[in-house]
Amino acid sequence: xxxxxxxxxxxxxxxxxxxxxxxxxxxxxxxxxxxxxxxxxxxxxxxxxxxxxxxxxxxxxxxxxxxxxxxxxxxxxxxxxxxxxxxxxxxxxxxxxxxxxxxxxxxxxxxxxxxxxxxxxxxxxxxxxxxxxxxxxxxxxxxxxxxxxxxxxxxxxxxxxxxxxxxxxxxxxxxxxxxxxxxxxxxxxxxx
Amino acid sequence: xxxxxxxxxxxxxxxxxxxxxxxxxxxxxxxxxxxxxxxxxxxxxxxxxxxxxxxxxxxxxxxxxxxxxxxxxxxxxxxxxxxxxxxxxxxxxxxxxxxxxxxxxxxxxxxxxxxxxxxxxxxxxxxxxxxxxxxxxxxxxxxxxxxxxxxxxxxxxxxxxxxxxxxxxxxxxxxxxxxxxxxxx
Numbered sequence: 599x600x601x602x603x604x605x606x607x608x609x610x611x612x613x614x615x616x617x618x619x620x621x622x623x624x625x626x627x628x629x630x631x632x633x634x635x636x637x638x639x640x641x642x643x644x645x646x647x648x649x650x651x652x653x654x655x656x657x658x659x660x661x662x663x664x665x666x667x668x669x670x671x672x673x674x675x676x677x678x679x680x681x682x683x684x685x686x687x688x689x690x691x692x693x694x695x696x697x698x699x700x701x702x703x704x705x706x707x708x709x710x711x712x713x714x715x716x717x718x719x720x721x722x723x724x725x726x727x728x729x730x731x732x733x734x735x736x737x738x739x740x741x742x743x744x745x746x747x748x749x750x751x752x753x754x755x756x757x758x759x760x761x762x763x764x765x766x767x768x769x770x771x772x773x774x775x776x777x778x779x780x781x782x783x784x785x786x787x788x789x790x
Numbered sequence: 791x792x793x794x795x796x797x798x799x800x801x802x803x804x805x806x807x808x809x810x811x812x813x814x815x816x817x818x819x820x821x822x823x824x825x826x827x828x829x830x831x832x833x834x835x836x837x838x839x840x841x842x843x844x845x846x847x848x849x850x851x852x853x854x855x856x857x858x859x860x861x862x863x864x865x866x867x868x869x870x871x872x873x874x875x876x877x878x879x880x881x882x883x884x885x886x887x888x889x890x891x892x893x894x895x896x897x898x899x900x901x902x903x904x905x906x907x908x909x910x911x912x913x914x915x916x917x918x919x920x921x922x923x924x925x926x927x928x929x930x931x932x933x934x935x936x937x938x939x940x941x942x943x944x945x946x947x948x949x950x951x952x953x954x955x956x957x958x959x960x961x962x963x964x965x966x967x968x969x970x971x972x973x974x975x
Contacts, residue, residue: 604801612808619809620816649894651817658821658893662828662851663942665887669898701883701946703857711853715846721856726948762853766883766946767900 624655633777637681637784638673638763640776660711667773671699673763678786684761686714686754688789689742692761694782695735698769701725704782705762706740706754714755723750740784821893829891829938835866838874838965840957843947859956861943863965865913867934871920872913874941875927876963878904879956882948888913891936899930911941912968921968941965 633640641653649657657664664672677683678690692704705722708714713721728736729750738750740761745751752761763781765772772779831850833839840861844854854860865872876886880901886909887898899909906928913932914920920931943963945956 605804608801608804608808612805613812615805615809616812616814617816619813620820624817624820651814654893655817655820658824659852661853662824662893663887663889663940664895665885665898666895669885669887669900701948703855705853705855705857707853712849713844713846713854713856719845721844721846724857724948727857764855767902 620655623652624659635673635777635779635781637675637677637679638781639675640667640671640673642667642776667768667776669767671765671768671772671776673765673776673781675761675763675784678784680786682786684741684754684759685789686741686756686759689787690740690784691749691787692738692740692782692784693735695780696725697765697779697781698772699765700767702766703764704738704752705764706752706759707762708755709758709760714753714759716753716755718753720751720753723752736782738782739787742788822891825889825891825893825940826938829864829940832862832864832940835864835938836869836872836965836967838863838963840960840963843953857947859945859947859953859960861960861963863941865934865939865941865965867913867915867918867937870967870969871918872911872941872965873921873968874911874913874963874965875908876910876943877908877959878906879945879959881952883946884944886911886941886943888932888934889940889942890934891938894935896935897930897932904928913939913941 633642661672675684684690696702701724703722703724706714723738727750728738729748730736736750738752739746740752741754761784828851838861841859843859844856848854863874878884878901884901885898887895889895908927910927910929911932912920912923912929913934915934915937923929943960945960947953947956
């Protein structure tokens with residue numbers, strides 16, 4: 599009797615601990631975070647058969663059907679440039695210039711990894727849709743309740759969110775050294 | 791050390807062992823289960839499905855890009871090899887990729903690597919004989935590591951005005967099971 603209870607206990611507690619560990623390691627870090635460039639994080643082995651079981655599990659949950667890095671690099675930001683978690687009630691600003699890539703886009707996702715509902719049906723800004731400054735650079739407002747004048751805007755709901763920066767057919771410098779290429783900054787402007 | 795302490799150490803060790811087995815097993819199984827469910831959600835196998843532009847209502851696959859139009863063909867090679875024929879769009883980023891049941895991206899080709907106006911893929915499992923086909927088209931033979939998987943076509947929407955043309959092109963893409971060539975004796 600005693601032994602049966604102990605075996606059951608070891609199985610139940612062990613299973614719970616094992617699943618908790620899986621939840622813990624796959625629930626954070628987006629698709630993998632072995633490369634950080636400011637707030638932007640990525641993994642170099644996403645989508646490739648070389649990816650380790652942990653990266654593969656994370657990608658399955660947060661970026662299923664991602665392409666390998668020669669084709670597309672996916673940078674994910676869950677924090678601003680100062681390391682504070684992103685929240686849609688705050689207003690952020692992305693400033694930068696076109697990264698060396700054939701085409702890019704920045705998209706906001708809710709904590710469920712889906713696009714965030716909003717009355718304007720705005721989810722992303724891309725190389726071809728972004729409003730530019732006279733010198734060709736861009737400023738993108740993210741979050742908050744309305745679009746500021748003369749800036750592209752990505753609404754971000756009213757809770758935690760993340761941003762994905764996709765670089766399609768990135769230049770060789772980006773593909774080889776994503777840690778050190780210049781990417782747009784992501785600064786908090788205000789919180790209510 | 792008394793017997794009681796030994797007993798405790800044994801059961802703590804057993805619990806940790808169970809935890810490790812469950813953890814590693816779930817990490818291994820997770821992509822396979824996620825892919826299996828995604829293939830079911832994407833619809834019937836061996837048929838091309840052309841998706842609408844993703845919105846907040848699109849929940850088939852996590853983190854869809856609203857700047858891409860997708861066409862998908864979940865495949866099952868149990869009844870024979872798969873033939874995919876698709877026009878190639880050269881006006882913006884276009885690619886066709888293949889994923890196995892483990893979520894690995896085992897093939898991708900983009901428009902810059904495909905100057906031809908159309909492309910044909912023949913997907914076979916290792917050991918499966920591929921069909922006898924004519925030599926008139928640009929064709930790639932793919933070896934799928936698993937019986938089930940997914941063909942995914944992406945086209946970037948560089949301008950909303952181009953959506954009807956991109957959709958029309960994706961609707962011309964085909965995906966079908968073909969008979970294997972008879973085995974040589």
